[in-house]
Amino acid sequence: MKVLVTVKRVIDPYVKVRVKSDGTGVETANIKMTMNPFCEIAVEQAVRMKEAGTVTEIVVVSVGTTQSQETLRTAMAMGADRGILVEAAGEVQPLAVAKLVKAVIEKEKPQLVIMGKQAIDDDSNQTGQMVSALLGWPQATFISKIEPKGDSADVTREIDGGLEKLTIKLPAVVTTDLRLNEPRYVTLPNIMKAKKKPLEVVKPEALGVDITPRLKTLKVEEPAKRSAGVKVADVKELIAKLRNEARVI
Amino acid sequence: MAVLVIADHDGKALKSGFTNTVSAATKIGGDVVALVAGKQCAEAAQAAAKVAGVKKVLVCEAPHYDGSAAENLAALVVGIAGQYSHILAPASSFGKNVAPRVAASLDVQQISDISSVVAPDTFVRPMYAGNAMATVQSTDRTFVITVRGTAFDPAGEQGAAPVESLAPGPDLGLTQFKGAEISKSERPELTAARIVVSGGRGMGSAENFKILEQLADKLGAAVGASRAAVDSGFMPNDYQVGQTGKIVAPELYIAVGISGAIQHLAGMKDSKVIVAINKDAEAPIFSVANYWLVEDLFKAVPELTDELK
Numbered sequence: 001m002k003v004l005v006t007v008k009r010v011i012d013p014y015v016k017v018r019v020k021s022d023g024t025g026v027e028t029a030n031i032k033m034t035m036n037p038f039c040e041i042a043v044e045q046a047v048r049m050k051e052a053g054t055v056t057e058i059v060v061v062s063v064g065t066t067q068s069q070e071t072l073r074t075a076m077a078m079g080a081d082r083g084i085l086v087e088a089a090g091e092v093q094p095l096a097v098a099k100l101v102k103a104v105i106e107k108e109k110p111q112l113v114i115m116g117k118q119a120i121d122d123d124s125n126q127t128g129q130m131v132s133a134l135l136g137w138p139q140a141t142f143i144s145k146i147e148p149k150g151d152s153a154d155v156t157r158e159i160d161g162g163l164e165k166l167t168i169k170l171p172a173v174v175t176t177d178l179r180l181n182e183p184r185y186v187t188l189p190n191i192m193k194a195k196k197k198p199l200e201v202v203k204p205e206a207l208g209v210d211i212t213p214r215l216k217t218l219k220v221e222e223p224a225k226r227s228a229g230v231k232v233a234d235v236k237e238l239i240a241k242l243r244n245e246a247r248v249i
Numbered sequence: 250m251a252v253l254v255i256a257d258h259d260g261k262a263l264k265s266g267f268t269n270t271v272s273a274a275t276k277i278g279g280d281v282v283a284l285v286a287g288k289q290c291a292e293a294a295q296a297a298a299k300v301a302g303v304k305k306v307l308v309c310e311a312p313h314y315d316g317s318a319a320e321n322l323a324a325l326v327v328g329i330a331g332q333y334s335h336i337l338a339p340a341s342s343f344g345k346n347v348a349p350r351v352a353a354s355l356d357v358q359q360i361s362d363i364s365s366v367v368a369p370d371t372f373v374r375p376m377y378a379g380n381a382m383a384t385v386q387s388t389d390r391t392f393v394i395t396v397r398g399t400a401f402d403p404a405g406e407q408g409a410a411p412v413e414s415l416a417p418g419p420d421l422g423l424t425q426f427k428g429a430e431i432s433k434s435e436r437p438e439l440t441a442a443r444i445v446v447s448g449g450r451g452m453g454s455a456e457n458f459k460i461l462e463q464l465a466d467k468l469g470a471a472v473g474a475s476r477a478a479v480d481s482g483f484m485p486n487d488y489q490v491g492q493t494g495k496i497v498a499p500e501l502y503i504a505v506g507i508s509g510a511i512q513h514l515a516g517m518k519d520s521k522v523i524v525a526i527n528k529d530a531e532a533p534i535f536s537v538a539n540y541w542l543v544e545d546l547f548k549a550v551p552e553l554t555d556e557l558k
Contacts, residue, residue: 013512017377026381038493094349095358120492120512122376124361129319129349138423139319141346144486154427157317158486159342160264160495161438164316165427172423178479178493179486214358218371218384226518229539235552238524241540246522248444248501249468249557 001111001148001170002057003046005080006101007039009064009071010121023219035071038116040078041176044183045114045146047079054148055112057081061104063097065089069199076194077186083199084108088211094122096204096211098130103207105135110171112153117142117175128175138168142177250279250369253333254303255326257343258285258293265441266339266396268300268403273396274337275302275404276366282307282333284415286322288315298409305410311417316426317343323350325418330355330391334369340395340496341440352393359393360385364400378492378515398440399498399519432485439488442471444501447490447517450477451506451527451546458483460547461505464554473497475513491516506546509534526550 011017012032019026035043049055060080062068065087072083086100105113113132118125132139140146144163145156148170157164158177168174186194204211232238242249252274257264267283274281281302285294286309294308307329313321326347330336336351338344340362352359364382365373371386372394439445446465448458458472465472474484476491490497492515502520507513509525509532517523518537525538528545535541542549 011377013378014510016511017380019381026377093358095353095356098353118493120378123378123492124359125345126349126352126359126361129346130353130359133323133350133353139346139350140424141319142342157342159317159429160440161487162429162431162485164429166316167425167427169423177486178476178489214388215360215385216388218386220376220381220383223375223379223382223518226523226537226539229523229535229537229541231535232540232542234544235542235549235556238540238542238553239556242501242522242524246501246539248522 001055002059002108003049003055004059004061004105004108004110004113005042005046005075006115007043007060007062007071007075008036008116008119009033009062009068010036010119013037013120019220019222023221025217025220033067035074036116036119038118038176040183041180042114042116043075043078043080044181045176048181050079059084059108059110061086061101063088063092063100072199073194074186076197077190078184082197085199085201086204086207087201088204091213092211093213093215094124094126095130095214096209097127098134099209100204100207100211101127101131102134103209105131112148112170113173115173115175117177128173132173138172140166140168140172141175143174144177144179146174250334251332252277252279252281252335252337254281254283255336255338255344255347256283256285256293256297257339257341258287258290260287260290261292263293263296264339264341264343265438266341266344266398267297269398269401270337270339270396271300271302271404272401273363273366274335277335277369279334280304284309284326286314286325288312294412295409298412299406301405301407303410306412307415308412309415309417313420314417316429317346318426319347319350320421320423321418322347323354324421326351327354328418333391335392335394337394337396340397344395348393348395355391355393357389357391357393358387359395360387361395362397363394364397378511379518380511397496399496432487436465437469437471439471439473439495440497442499444468444470445473445497445499446470446503446505447473447475447507448478448505449475449507450481452478452483455483460550464550467554467557475507477510504534505550507534508532509537
């Protein structure tokens with residue numbers, strides 16, 4: 001079957017983000033960017049399914065600026081077959097991303113769409129569910145296991161308190177959770193190979209999607225800072241502090 | 250103006266985020282209506298009726314609302330959405346699953362994980378693992394919102410509000426619920442616990458978490474884990490505290506063998522008192538701790554458990 005995977009270019013999760021002094025957003029100039037970790041898990045899953053023989057083609061899609069081509073190349077170095085960039089400058093909010101991805105899905109007609117459960121920049125956790133809703137397809141979010149079986153798939157979802165098992169009809173949208181797999185490192189030969197793989201660039205207008213933001217960001221601020229703490233010498237002092245100063249035990 | 254709150258429940262009882270979500274709904278203003286849908290959920294509906302601020306409960310019972318059932322539930326919500334200015338759900342695995350499906354069906358840009366209500370159309374929400382707080386104003390006609398439970402005090406109790414039944418929608422037949430494996434624990438639920446004891450990579454193994462569990466039991470605390478501990482296979486994912494796991498804000502959070510990666514801090518830095526125990530004096534977790542102890546956890550934790558006797 002054919003699988004479509006989405007990837008997002010985000011600020012590296014190990015970089016400490018700084019709020020801009022004018023309160024309009026966070027600093028992104030000269031900051032290390034990377035593929036969103038949950039998107040990496042999505043790509044890895046598709047590649048493993050291809051290696052196992054259940055998947056024949058992997059199309060990877062990103063919505064973003066020209067630089068997102070790098071992210072698509074990384075996905076192709078991991079094993080995706082070709083890439084599509086929906087090139088859009090500025091902020092594209094989850095609903096608009098979902099509409100763009102839906103438009104690409106309608107052209108590509110994959111049997112399975114694998115997306116990250118959340119991007120670690122805006123932390124919205126919406127796009128996969130929205131794509132699924134717009135298509136009227138089944139959804140399985142936060143999955144830690146997937147086994148395709150003909151025209152359906154058995155999935156295990158990570159939910160509060162444990163796991164949930166579902167059988168979903170295909171085509172469907174699934175979103176990845178942490179324990180689905182451990183993404184591979186890309187190797188230099190594969191990076192070279194990925195440069196030769198096809199990468200198509202389309203504009204939102206060509207897909208007939210209005211990407212005007214619906215949410216207006218009025219300001220972005222630093223969170224309240226915690227006041228400085230104290231070092232305690234031993235367990236006895238810690239207990240004394242918790243009992244007499246903090247009064248929490 | 251009326252606000253619909255989609256309840257997260259197990260049929261008998263409401264999940265902990267419900268009362269906090271009602272509290273956020275009350276801040277928005279207007280009549281608060283709770284929707285309790287499930288296979289069998291009359292008991293949960295009765296419980297919802299007694300949450301202060303709830304004006305009415307809609308209960309909808311049908312086999313196809315069993316489990317998380319996002320597709321059928323979202324369709325049910327969309328069907329009654331016209332009567333509400335705001336549709337709220339807790340930012341739990343349940344709410345995160347269903348709310349965006351409702352939002353997209355209504356052509357609305359959802360506002361995720363709000364931590365404050367500024368005005369009925371303006372909210373504060375964390376981004377970048379809580380390192381930036383954005384104030385956003387929506388231009389949509391309906392507001393679909395998920396609520397960060399720890400940011401709102403739970404609503405109290407009241408005399409029961411009326412419970413009305415709502416006719417179920419059709420079974421779309423897109424997914425089939427095969428069952429759930431819910432971990433059974435005598436300890437309090439992680440997001441609702443007054444005290445949380447969490448372990449990180451420094452714990453070294455799943456086996457070693459026993460010493461944390463002993464401390465937790467002494468304190469009546471819940472047990473949590475960092476993403477590193479989950480990644481290493483020490484603990485199941487539903488113990489994960491952090492940006493991509495659970496957000497907690499207990500009275501006391503004890504971080505053991507946790508270095509303090511950005512993604513972990515995002516899940517616990519709003520705790521009232523934070524204690525960190527780590528042998529590395531440079532661990533970033535100390536920057537958010539009220540009290541920190543530089544010591545080997547395998548010495549400090551058992552000692553702490555003993556001293557609390």
